[in-house]
Amino acid sequence: MHNRDISRIGSPTQKDYERTQQYTKSLHELLKPIVYFDMDGVLVDFKGAFEEAFRRDPQLKATYQDNPDEIPGIFRDASPVKGAVEAVKRLHDQDAYDLYIASTSPWDNPEALTDKLHWIKHHFGDIFYKRVFFTHHKNLLVGDYLVDDRTERGADQFSGTLLPFGINPDTGHVNKYPDWEALESQLNQVTM
Numbered sequence: 001m002h003n004r005d006i007s008r009i010g011s012p013t014q015k016d017y018e019r020t021q022q023y024t025k026s027l028h029e030l031l032k033p034i035v036y037f038d039m040d041g042v043l044v045d046f047k048g049a050f051e052e053a054f055r056r057d058p059q060l061k062a063t064y065q066d067n068p069d070e071i072p073g074i075f076r077d078a079s080p081v082k083g084a085v086e087a088v089k090r091l092h093d094q095d096a097y098d099l100y101i102a103s104t105s106p107w108d109n110p111e112a113l114t115d116k117l118h119w120i121k122h123h124f125g126d127i128f129y130k131r132v133f134f135t136h137h138k139n140l141l142v143g144d145y146l147v148d149d150r151t152e153r154g155a156d157q158f159s160g161t162l163l164p165f166g167i168n169p170d171t172g173h174v175n176k177y178p179d180w181e182a183l184e185s186q187l188n189q190v191t192m
């Protein structure tokens, strides 16, 4: 038997209260569903970026038409998808989900890794601090939801639920959640 001061039973101390708070907080963290956001076509308007680059420089178009993700510096200055930054910030403030980024960085454009990380920090500050996965195998990620515009790179084999977003660039198909308004509404419904 532990040697307890039974006079304390029924009258929790400040320390007990703090411990309970800490426990509740840890439990909340454990139970929060994990959401991964793809970058291109979900957070980043990649199509807009390379179309604009091609418009400005026809030579660039001749060289990179079939592989626009290899245009030097293309990821650094791309604009966000409409509503993406504001919606992610709201989701972060609501604290109902554990938010991560899961992006494929082109193998033959190594600067893209740096540019993508720079982009994330520039638009989201610390929201995704040490919460970024660069992978060609999204099927190996553990989590509840993956928001992606494509089914490639293992997205269709993701262990949780794929939330198809925007327009699938491989098929031209408009996905179930065409914009951030639709996606945010869905994510808010799930946690209510």
Ligand SMILES: [Mg+2]
Binding pocket: 038, 039, 040, 041, 042, 148, 149, 150
């Ligand atoms: Mg994408």
